[in-house]
Amino acid sequence: MAPITDGQSLKQLVLGRKDVQDMSDTEADLPPDLMTVNMGPSHPAMHGTVRIVLTVDGEKIVKGDVQPGYLHRCFEKESEYATYTQVFPYTDRLNYVSPMINNCGWAMAVEKLMGLTGKLPRRAEYVRVIVSEMSRITDHLTCVGASAMELGAFTPFLYLLKCREWLYQLLEKVSGARLTHSYVRVGGVSKDLPDGFAAELLGCLDKIASVMVECESLLNNNKIFRDRMAGIGKLTKEDAIKTGCVGPIARAAGVDYDVRRDYPYSIYPEVEFDVPLGTTGDCYDRYLVRIEELKQSMRILRQCFAQIPDGPVMSDDHRVTLPAKGATYNTIESMIRHFKHIVDGVRVPAGEGYAFLEGGNGELGFFVVADGTGRPYKAYCRSPSFVHLSTAEMLFKDHFIADVVPIFGMINMIGGECDK
Amino acid sequence: MGVELTTTRLEDAAKWAKQGKLARIPDWGRKFSLFTYPFVTACCGMEFMSVAAPKYDIARFGAEFPRFSPRQSDLLMIVGTITEKQGPALKRVFDQMAEPKWVIAFGVCASTGGFYQNYHAMPGADQVIPVDVYIPGCPPRPEQVLDALMMLMDRIQDGRGHSQLRLKREQMIAQKTEE
Amino acid sequence: MSQKVLDALTAALPGAVVRTGSAHGDEIAWIKREELVPAATWLRDDPKMLFDAPVFCTCIDWLDWKPVGRPVAEYWNETKPRFTVAYQLRSTTHKHRLRLEIELPENDARLPSLADLWPAFNWQERETFDMYGIRFDGHPDLRRIYLYEEFVGYPLRKDYPKEKRQPLVRRDDLPINPIKGPHAGEHK
Numbered sequence: 145m146a147p148i149t150d151g152q153s154l155k156q157l158v159l160g161r162k163d164v165q166d167m168s169d170t171e172a173d174l175p176p177d178l179m180t181v182n183m184g185p186s187h188p189a190m191h192g193t194v195r196i197v198l199t200v201d202g203e204k205i206v207k208g209d210v211q212p213g214y215l216h217r218c219f220e221k222e223s224e225y226a227t228y229t230q231v232f233p234y235t236d237r238l239n240y241v242s243p244m245i246n247n248c249g250w251a252m253a254v255e256k257l258m259g260l261t262g263k264l265p266r267r268a269e270y271v272r273v274i275v276s277e278m279s280r281i282t283d284h285l286t287c288v289g290a291s292a293m294e295l296g297a298f299t300p301f302l303y304l305l306k307c308r309e310w311l312y313q314l315l316e317k318v319s320g321a322r323l324t325h326s327y328v329r330v331g332g333v334s335k336d337l338p339d340g341f342a343a344e345l346l347g348c349l350d351k352i353a354s355v356m357v358e359c360e361s362l363l364n365n366n367k368i369f370r371d372r373m374a375g376i377g378k379l380t381k382e383d384a385i386k387t388g389c390v391g392p393i394a395r396a397a398g399v400d401y402d403v404r405r406d407y408p409y410s411i412y413p414e415v416e417f418d419v420p421l422g423t424t425g426d427c428y429d430r431y432l433v434r435i436e437e438l439k440q441s442m443r444i445l446r447q448c449f450a451q452i453p454d455g456p457v458m459s460d461d462h463r464v465t466l467p468a469k470g471a472t473y474n475t476i477e478s479m480i481r482h483f484k485h486i487v488d489g490v491r492v493p494a495g496e497g498y499a500f501l502e503g504g505n506g507e508l509g510f511f512v513v514a515d516g517t518g519r520p521y522k523a524y525c526r527s528p529s530f531v532h533l534s535t536a537e538m539l540f541k542d543h544f545i546a547d548v549v550p551i552f553g554m555i556n557m558i559g560g561e562c563d564k
Numbered sequence: 565m566g567v568e569l570t571t572t573r574l575e576d577a578a579k580w581a582k583q584g585k586l587a588r589i590p591d592w593g594r595k596f597s598l599f600t601y602p603f604v605t606a607c608c609g610m611e612f613m614s615v616a617a618p619k620y621d622i623a624r625f626g627a628e629f630p631r632f633s634p635r636q637s638d639l640l641m642i643v644g645t646i647t648e649k650q651g652p653a654l655k656r657v658f659d660q661m662a663e664p665k666w667v668i669a670f671g672v673c674a675s676t677g678g679f680y681q682n683y684h685a686m687p688g689a690d691q692v693i694p695v696d697v698y699i700p701g702c703p704p705r706p707e708q709v710l711d712a713l714m715m716l717m718d719r720i721q722d723g724r725g726h727s728q729l730r731l732k733r734e735q736m737i738a739q740k741t742e743e
Numbered sequence: 744m745s746q747k748v749l750d751a752l753t754a755a756l757p758g759a760v761v762r763t764g765s766a767h768g769d770e771i772a773w774i775k776r777e778e779l780v781p782a783a784t785w786l787r788d789d790p791k792m793l794f795d796a797p798v799f800c801t802c803i804d805w806l807d808w809k810p811v812g813r814p815v816a817e818y819w820n821e822t823k824p825r826f827t828v829a830y831q832l833r834s835t836t837h838k839h840r841l842r843l844e845i846e847l848p849e850n851d852a853r854l855p856s857l858a859d860l861w862p863a864f865n866w867q868e869r870e871t872f873d874m875y876g877i878r879f880d881g882h883p884d885l886r887r888i889y890l891y892e893e894f895v896g897y898p899l900r901k902d903y904p905k906e907k908r909q910p911l912v913r914r915d916d917l918p919i920n921p922i923k924g925p926h927a928g929e930h931k
Contacts, residue, residue, distance in 0.1 A: 185649075185650060185653050186604075186605075186653060186657060192605070192606075192609075193605045193606075211888075212888065212889065213647075213649055213887075213888055213889035213890060213891075214605070214647060214649050214650045214653075215605055215606055215647060215650075216647055216649070216684050216889040216890065217606075217680050217684065217685050218680070218682040218683060218684050218898070220899055221683070221898060221899060221905050222680065222682055222905070225905060233679065234679075237607050240606065240607035240610060241610060256767050256768070257767060259767075290613075302617060305613060305614065305617035305618070306617065306618055306619070308614075308617075309614060312614070322611070322614075322703075322705070323607060323611060323703050324607060385795050385796050386795065386796075386797075386861055386862055386863070387861075388796060388797045388798065388861070388862075388863030401835060406838060407838075491811075494811070494812065494813055495766055495767065496766060496803075497766060497767040497768075497769060498769055498799075498842070507798070509798070509799070511799065511801060511831070513803055515809065515811065516810045516812045516813070517811055521803075521807075521808070522803050522804075524799070524801045526798060526799040526831075530866065530867075530870075531863050531866070531867075533866075534862075534863065534865060534866040559605060559606060560606055560607060563889060648908065648909065649911070651910065651911050652912050655912050681905075681906055682905050683898050683903070683905065683907055683908055683909070684890065684898075686908075686910070690914075691910070691913055691914060691917065692912055692913065692914055693914065694914070
């Protein structure tokens with residue numbers, strides 16, 4: 145090789161190119177063709193497992209191919225082999241940050257097909273709404289905490305997880321499990337709230353409110369947080385509707401749709417709450433909408449505890465309830481009925497129906513086809529995360545690779561719900 | 565196999581006692597500074613976050629900072645269900661880790677598949693990679709996770725993790741073939 | 744709840760609608776496969792309808808349909824169509840909902856795609872293809888979404904056994920290795 149005499153030959157030596165023309169330094173260093181970068185399926189953004197194949201031009205994303213399905217656990221196929229009550233644990237693991245809401249959704253779908261909608265005891269409905277709103281709060285805490293951590297803000301993550309830990313302990317008192325509760329049953333809930341629960345939860349809400357003040361002061365006007373979130377991943381209102389977006393993402397884009405207010409179910413007509421709306425549809429708006437929804441959920445919880453009546457927490461319709469324990473152990477007819485109820489399942493008359501409610505991510509619905517036996521013929525879950533993830537390709541366009549992190553975080557794609 | 569291995573606990577204890585203090589220190593260091601790679605897939609991820617959070621605090625065991633690169637970590641925590649589609653990715657991550665490395669199967673889905681017995685959920689992560697400690701639970705309580713971590717730390721100290729045994733086996737085979 | 748939607752649809756496009764029905768508060772319209780795209784376009788654009796928000800797209804396989812408490816004539820047999828693809832739509836302005844159902848025979852499970860009208864159906868139709876094998880003509884990118892490319896078969900069909908695994912990778916020293924061992928290829 146010829147001895148190095150000038151800067152041009154040094155460039156040839158280092159870059160290995162045969163003909164380096166007289167370009168400026170930056171042009172000589174950057175290759176012109178598009179590069180494929182793989183983000184996935186196991187990556188630090190702790191929001192489930194998804195593979196994103198990005199085609200980038202330098203740092204700018206030209207095309208992003210999102211490939212879900214790494215957590216496809218066959219909810220629909222498993223449901224066809226399980227009784228209606230045995231499907232509740234599978235629904236817990238769909239949106240695993242707000243499991244009570246999934247439980248309530250499945251119960252609502254089955255009750256719709258049996259004609260029990262609106263005929264449950266009032267206390268059962270109130271308990272369902274209380275645990276659903278607690279789950280919604282845990283969902284938003286986890287989403288905001290994890291997204292903040294991915295952007296480098298570790299402190300709000302720890303603070304919000306501390307709040308989530310208090311709620312998990314309360315949910316454990318109610319249902320027995322911290323995360324996957326399987327608490328709701330067709331026709332009500334499995335057991336009543338424990339004694340002293342109201343006082344504990346209301347104290348916990350006060351503590352959460354003060355922690356939220358701290359977190360908001362850390363994040364809302366934080367220059368780094370705003371620069372990374374504001375103006376990123378904008379979604380217009382028309383696009384949000386066409387692509388099926390619902391929930392906090394659609395509300396951040398200005399779509400005024402909340403299932404609790406527009407198609408009210410359970411006891412939501414009797415509680416007052418506001419539905420926050422954003423304007424620009426970027427990540428910062430989604431964050432603000434989630435924080436505000438959290439506060440509205442706390443407002444709903446306080447009203448529920450003021451209004452909750454006494455009474456049974458399970459319907460007394462003989463098709464869905466187990467017979468009383470005294471009768472089960474002492475009369476043969478009740479024992480047989482108990483046995484058939486557990487083994488065959490709740491028998492739902494043949495038909496199809498779609499019931500939906502407001503999940504942590506938006507309209508979560510269950511489309512059930514029943515065939516008269518105790519096992520569903522088909523159980524389809526309309527998962528909002530799946531629909532939102534399909535908009536990710538559109539949102540990534542013309543952003544930098546580093547913007548993938550806040551966009552993906554604020555979509556709140558929960559792997560279990562997306563991949564079912 | 566033709567190579568003598570320590571197979572009973574009595575022999576193991578005797579060897580450990582005869583082992584000099586100097587030989588035990590690297591394992592002692594390794595067990596108290598585990599760099600975890602949390603291969604988080606599903607709901608157990610929430611309990612992993614709780615374990616890392618202030619109340620259950622995995623930091624007091626030294627396993628605080630997750631290293632999100634297999635090249636820089638030595639403990640692979642498989643958190644959540646592994647599906648058939650994920651299998652090649654998991655194997656690749658495991659192969660990229662440097663020896664000695666340990667694996668914890670966190671949750672019953674990673675241990676045996678849990679109640680997901682279907683065409684896509686792999687019946688346990690140990691179909692693809694060797695696992696040292698299995699944590700049952702759906703999801704396991706954080707106390708169970710800490711118990712499993714302490715169990716793993718005992719194993720590391722004794723040199724009985726799968727990769728440590730493999731290294732020892734290879735060393736012994738190499739010694740034998742030299743003779 | 745919105746019977747007038749069904750009435751308006753039958754009045755505007757009588758050739759497209761096979762029958763209508765209402766069950767548990769849902770309105771359902773069975774549509775002929777050939778008229779699906781004109782019907783869907785009309786439903787989206789007509790000012791009284793304005794179904795601008797897609798909700799879901801899925802498929803029902805009637806192979807094992809033997810409903811308890813119904814006459815035997817309603818059981819499935821080979822003369823009836825095996826699949827029904829269901830699309831649920833919603834209107835943000837008028838707040839009504841509608842389900843379109845299209846019946847398809849097994850040997851000709853093809854359907855025109857609605858992905859151009861509502862982009863949300865892009866991924867949902869891919870999911871239906873992946874799980875049931877329904878082909879959507881005109882879909883921009885019809886490939887598997889949940890399962891991997893090497894997977895053979897359509898798992899949510901009733902004749903696919905639940906536990907039939909098709910593993911991609913297994914350890915070399917497994918006692919029963921479905922990929923390489925003596926029992927290779929015999930997926931349970």
